[in-house]
Amino acid sequence: MHIPEKYSTFAGKFNLGIKYMDKNTWIGFLLIAAIIVGFSFINRPSKEELAERQRVQDSIAMVRLQEAEAQLLSQQIAQELESKNTDNVNEAQLAEQVAALYGAFAPAAKGEEGIITLENEKVRIGIAQRGGRIAKAELKEYKAYGDSVNNLCLFQGEESSLNFTLITNNSRILSTENLYFTAVGQSTDADGNTTLTMRLHTNIEDCYMDVVYTLPADDYMVSMSIQPHNMQWALAQNMAVLEMHWNQLIPQQEKGRKFEEKYAQLQYMFVGGDIEKLSEVKADRAKESARLKWIGYKDQFFSTVLIAQDGFESTQMESTPQNALSRYIKEYKTIASLPFDITGKKNVDLKYYLGPNHYNTLKAYDKDVEKSERLHLNELVPLGWKIVAWINKALVIPMFDLFSSWGLHIGIVILLMTLVIKLIILPFVFASYKSSAKMRVLKPQLDEINEKYPPEKMQERQQATMALYQKAGVSPMSGCLPMLFQFPVLMAMFWFLPTAIELRGQSLFWADDLSTYDAILSWNTPLPLLGWTHLSLFCLLMTVVNIVYTHLTMQTQGGGQEMKMMKWMMYLMPLMFLFFFNDYAAGLSYYYFVSLLMTILQTMIFRWAIDDKKVLAEMEANAKKKGSQKKSGFAARLEAMQREQQRLARENAKAQMRR
Numbered sequence: 001m002h003i004p005e006k007y008s009t010f011a012g013k014f015n016l017g018i019k020y021m022d023k024n025t026w027i028g029f030l031l032i033a034a035i036i037v038g039f040s041f042i043n044r045p046s047k048e049e050l051a052e053r054q055r056v057q058d059s060i061a062m063v064r065l066q067e068a069e070a071q072l073l074s075q076q077i078a079q080e081l082e083s084k085n086t087d088n089v090n091e092a093q094l095a096e097q098v099a100a101l102y103g104a105f106a107p108a109a110k111g112e113e114g115i116i117t118l119e120n121e122k123v124r125i126g127i128a129q130r131g132g133r134i135a136k137a138e139l140k141e142y143k144a145y146g147d148s149v150n151n152l153c154l155f156q157g158e159e160s161s162l163n164f165t166l167i168t169n170n171s172r173i174l175s176t177e178n179l180y181f182t183a184v185g186q187s188t189d190a191d192g193n194t195t196l197t198m199r200l201h202t203n204i205e206d207c208y209m210d211v212v213y214t215l216p217a218d219d220y221m222v223s224m225s226i227q228p229h230n231m232q233w234a235l236a237q238n239m240a241v242l243e244m245h246w247n248q249l250i251p252q253q254e255k256g257r258k259f260e261e262k263y264a265q266l267q268y269m270f271v272g273g274d275i276e277k278l279s280e281v282k283a284d285r286a287k288e289s290a291r292l293k294w295i296g297y298k299d300q301f302f303s304t305v306l307i308a309q310d311g312f313e314s315t316q317m318e319s320t321p322q323n324a325l326s327r328y329i330k331e332y333k334t335i336a337s338l339p340f341d342i343t344g345k346k347n348v349d350l351k352y353y354l355g356p357n358h359y360n361t362l363k364a365y366d367k368d369v370e371k372s373e374r375l376h377l378n379e380l381v382p383l384g385w386k387i388v389a390w391i392n393k394a395l396v397i398p399m400f401d402l403f404s405s406w407g408l409h410i411g412i413v414i415l416l417m418t419l420v421i422k423l424i425i426l427p428f429v430f431a432s433y434k435s436s437a438k439m440r441v442l443k444p445q446l447d448e449i450n451e452k453y454p455p456e457k458m459q460e461r462q463q464a465t466m467a468l469y470q471k472a473g474v475s476p477m478s479g480c481l482p483m484l485f486q487f488p489v490l491m492a493m494f495w496f497l498p499t500a501i502e503l504r505g506q507s508l509f510w511a512d513d514l515s516t517y518d519a520i521l522s523w524n525t526p527l528p529l530l531g532w533t534h535l536s537l538f539c540l541l542m543t544v545v546n547i548v549y550t551h552l553t554m555q556t557q558g559g560g561q562e563m564k565m566m567k568w569m570m571y572l573m574p575l576m577f578l579f580f581f582n583d584y585a586a587g588l589s590y591y592y593f594v595s596l597l598m599t600i601l602q603t604m605i606f607r608w609a610i611d612d613k614k615v616l617a618e619m620e621a622n623a624k625k626k627g628s629q630k631k632s633g634f635a636a637r638l639e640a641m642q643r644e645q646q647r648l649a650r651e652n653a654k655a656q657m658r659r
Contacts, residue, residue, distance in 0.1 A: 102179075103168035104202040104234035111180025118194050118215045123354055124151065125215065125222060132181035132198040132211045133162045134222070137354045139302065143505070145255050145513065154304055154354055155248055159328075162306075164226070165243040167236040175245075176200070181211065192217030202234045220355030221365070226348035228341070235342045241313070242340035242348060248297050248304060249322075250330040254504075256516040257329065258583055263300035263499065264330045266319040267380060269293045271311045272372075275379050278319040285318040296380055297332045301357055301501045301515070303380050309349035312336035356501050357381050359397055384495035391492040404502060411508040414497075414587060418594045421493075422602065425485050433606045490595075498585040506587075510537060514587035532582060538589035539581045545596040546574035552603055 099106045115126040115135060126136035135157065142152040154160075163177040181198040188194045193216050200209040207230040214223040226242070228235075254260045265280040271291040278284040291311035297304045315336040322328045338348050355361065362377040369375075383389040399420060403413040497503065503514040511518035519534035526533050550570050581589055 099203075100170075101172065102174065103170045103172050104204050104207070105166070105168065105174060105179060105200070107201045107203055108179040108181070111182070116183055116186070116196060116198075118196055118213065120192070120194070120215055121218050122220055123215070123222075125213075125354065126156075127183075127196060127198060127213060129182070129198070130180050131161070131163060131177040132179075132200065133177070134213075134224075134352060134354075135160070137304070139220075139355065142302075142356065144253050145505075145516075152253065152302070153251075154302060155251075159251065160248040160304075161245070163245045165245070167239045169234060169236055171236070184210075202231075204230075204233045206230055207233045220353055220361070222352040222354060224350040224352055226350070228344040228347075230344065231342040237342075239342055240340060241337040244312075244334070244336050244338060246295075246306060246334040246336075248332050249328045250297065250299050250332070251327055252329050253302065254300055254516055255513060256583060257324070259498070259516065259585070260300045261321065261329050263298070263382065265298045266317055266330075266332050267296045267298055268315075268317065269376060269379075273374070273376060275376065278317060280319075281321070283318075283320045285316070288315045288317075289313075292336070294375060294377070295334055295336075296353075296377075298357065298380055299329075300499070301504055302355065303353065303357055305353035305377065305380070306334075307351040307353065307375065308338060309351075310339050312338065353377065357499070358501050359383075360401065382495060382499055384491060387488055388491045388495055391488055392496050395489075396492050396496050400496075400500070400502070409508075410503060410506040410514060410587070411590070414591050415594055417493075418591060418598060421489055422595070422598050425489070426602075428485050429602065430606065433603070493591055494588065497588040497591060500587070503585065503587045508586070508590065511586040511590075514590065515585050517583055518586035518589075530579060534582070536582050536584075536586065536589060538586045538593055539578060539584070542581065542589045542593040542596065543574045543578040545593055545600070546577060547571065549596055549600050549603075550574060552600065 095106070098109050102109045112129055114129045116129070118125050118127065119140070122140060124136075124138040124140060125134050127133070128135035137154040137156075137160075138151040139154065140151050143150065144152050161177060163175045166174045166176065168174060179200060181200050183196060184199045185197040186195065193214060195215075196213045198211045198213070200211070202208055209229065209231055210225075210227040212223075212225045212227060214225075250264055252260060262280060265277050266284075267275060267277040268286075268288075269275045269292065270288075271293045276286070278286060291313055292308070292315050293311055294305050294307040295312065295315070295317065296306075313336065315334065318333040320331045320333075322331060339346075340348060357380050359378050359381045362380060365377055366374040383392040396417070399417055400413065403416050404410075408416070498515070500515075506514045508514055510520065517534060517536045518538050520537035520540070522534040524533065550573070554570060577592075581592075
C-alpha cells in the first residue's frame with residue numbers, strides 16, 4: 001500500500017523523536033506514572049469502607065424492592081377493609097386484618113389527631129400525634145406582610161411532611177405518617193429547655209420507638225432524636241437505613257412575589273463544607289451519593305433547615321416553582337437515607353432550624369465549634385461574590401450592626417453608612433476630580449496636537465499626547481481609581497440591603513416596608529415588555545438625581561463629535577437603572593438616592609475648592625522643573641528607542657510608496 005509522502009515524513013519524524021528521547025525524559029515519564037499509581041493506591045477505599053458502602057447500597061435497594069411489593073399488598077388489604085361494611089365485621093376479624101396490615105405496629109394504627117404545642121421566646125411549634133412530626137412552626141418575633149396580628153407561620157398542616165419508612169418483620173412497608181404516636185413525657189428543666197417524648201408503641205413488650213424533641217429556652221434550633229428500643233423484634237433484621245421523605249410548600253410571605261421567588265432556594269451542604277444549591281428560577285433536581293450535613297428549604301427571609309448528626313446518604317432533592325396565582329412560591333422535596341440501628345445502640349440525631357435568615361444569628365451556631373464541625377448556615381444569606389462578600393462581612397455588616405445598636409431608625413442607619421463610605425473613598429475621589437481638572441485645562445493643547453497630526457499619523461499623535469501628559473504630570477487612568485474602590489462597595493450594598501431582614505417591615509416616609517418596593521402608582525395590567533404593575537418612588541427619585549449628576553459631569557467634558565454618542569449613553573444609563581431597580585427593595589433605592597445626593601454635593605465642593613487657573617499654573621511649574629532636570633538613563637534610552645521606531649516607520653512607508 002502506497003503511503004503519501006507527507007504522512008511518511010511525519011511518521012519518520014515521530015519515530016526519530018521517540019528514538020532520540022533522552023534518559024531524563026523517560027525518567028520524568030516514569031516518575032509521573034509512579035505518582036499517579038501511588039496516589040490512586042493511597043486514596044483507594046479500605047475493605048471496611050467498601051463493605052460499608054455495599055451494605056448501605058444493598059439495604060437501600062432491599063428497602064425499595066420490599067416497599068414496591070409490600071405497598072401493593074397493603075393497598076389491597078386497605079381496599080378490602082373500606083369495601084366491607086364494618087357493622088358486619090366483628091372485632092376479632094378487624095383486629096386480624098389490622099394485624100396483617102400493620103404487623104407489630106397494630107396498636108399505632110389508631111389514635112387521636114391531636115397537636116402538642118412547645119414554645120419559647122422565639123418559636124412556637126406543634127407536634128402532631130399522627131406521624132409524630134412537627135406539623136406547625138410559628139416565629140413569634142415576625143409577622144407576615146399585611147398581618148399585624150398573627151405570628152409568621154413557616155408551615156402548617158399539609159404544607160409540610162416529614163415521614164420515615166419502616167419495614168416490619170412480616171415484610172410490610174409502613175410510613176410513620178400513618179401511625180399514631182403517644183406523648184409519654186414532657187418536662188422543662190431549670191434553664192427553660194423543654195423536652196417532649198413521642199412514643200410509637202408495638203404489640204411486643206418493651207419494644208417501641210421514641211422521637212424526642214428538645215426546644216431550648218431562647219433559640220430557633222429544635223433537636224429531634226429518633227431512639228429505637230428493642231426494635232429488632234418488630235422490624236426487619238436487614239433494615240440498616242431509615243428512609244426519610246421530607247416535603248414542604250413555601251408560602252408567599254412578602255409583598256413582592258417576583259423578588260421573593262428570586263431568593264427562595266433549596267441549598268445543601270456536604271460533609272466537609274462545600275455548599276451547593278438548586279436553581280431558583282426553574283424546576284431543578286439533584287441526586288447526591290456523597291453524605292450531606294444539612295438541607296435547607298430557604299425563602300427570602302426565613303428558612304427551614306434539617307441537619308443530620310451523621311449525615312444524609314443517597315439523597316435526592318427537587319425544587320419546583322409554583323404557579324403565579326398560587327399562594328405558594330416553591331415546593332421542595334427530599335428523599336434521603338439515614339444510618340439506622342434497630343437495636344437502639346445508636347440514635348438518629350437531627351436538628352431543625354426554624355428561623356430567620358439573619359447573618360449573625362446563623363453564624364453564632366459555629367461559635368466555639370471545631371472547623372470540621374461548623375455548619376456554615378450563614379451561607380444561607382446571599383452576600384455576593386467572594387470579594388463582595390468579604391466587604392459585606394468585614395465592613396458593611398459590622399457597620400450596620402454598630403449603628404443599629406444605637407437604637408436609630410433604619411433610615412438614619414443607612415444614611416450614616418452612606419456617609420462613612422463616602423468619607424472612606426473621599427481621598428481617591430478628590431484625586432480623581434483633580435486629575436479631571438488637569439485634563440480639562442490641557443484640552444486646548446490636546447486640540448492642537450490633534451490638528452497637527454491627522455488620523456493617518458495616529459502613532460505620532462499618541463506619542464505627542466503621552467509626552468504632554470508626562471510633561472504635565474497627568475495620568476489618564478487616575479480617574480478610574482475611585483470607581484475601582486467604590487464599585488465593590490456599591491455591589492456589597494446591592495447584595496446586602498435586599499436580604500437584610502432588619503429592613504423587613506421598617507417604614508420610611510411613604511414606604512411602609514423597606515425590604516420591598518414602594519409603589520407610588522399601581523395598576524392591574526402589566527406593561528408590555530417591562531411587565532411592570534407599579535412605579536416605585538424611591539427608584540424614580542434615584543433616577544432623577546442620577547440624571548442631574550450625569551448632567552453636571554457632562555458639563556466638564558468636551559463638545560466634539562466623538563463625545564456626543566458617549567453623552568447620550570451616559571444619559572441612558574439612569575433610565576436603565578430605573579427599569580432594573582423598580583422591583584428592588586426600597587431600602588436599596590434609598591441608599592443609592594442618598595449616595596448620589598452626597599456625590600453631587602461633593603462635586604460642587606470640589607469645583608469651588610479647585611481653581612483651573614491655579615491647576616494650570618501648577619502644571620506649568622512642574623513642567624519647567626522636569627525640563628531642567630537631567631533625564632535618567634532609562635528615560636534617555638526609551639526616547640532613543642522611540643526615535644528609532646519612528647525612523648523605521650518612515651523608511652517602511654517610503655519603501656511601500658516606491659512599490
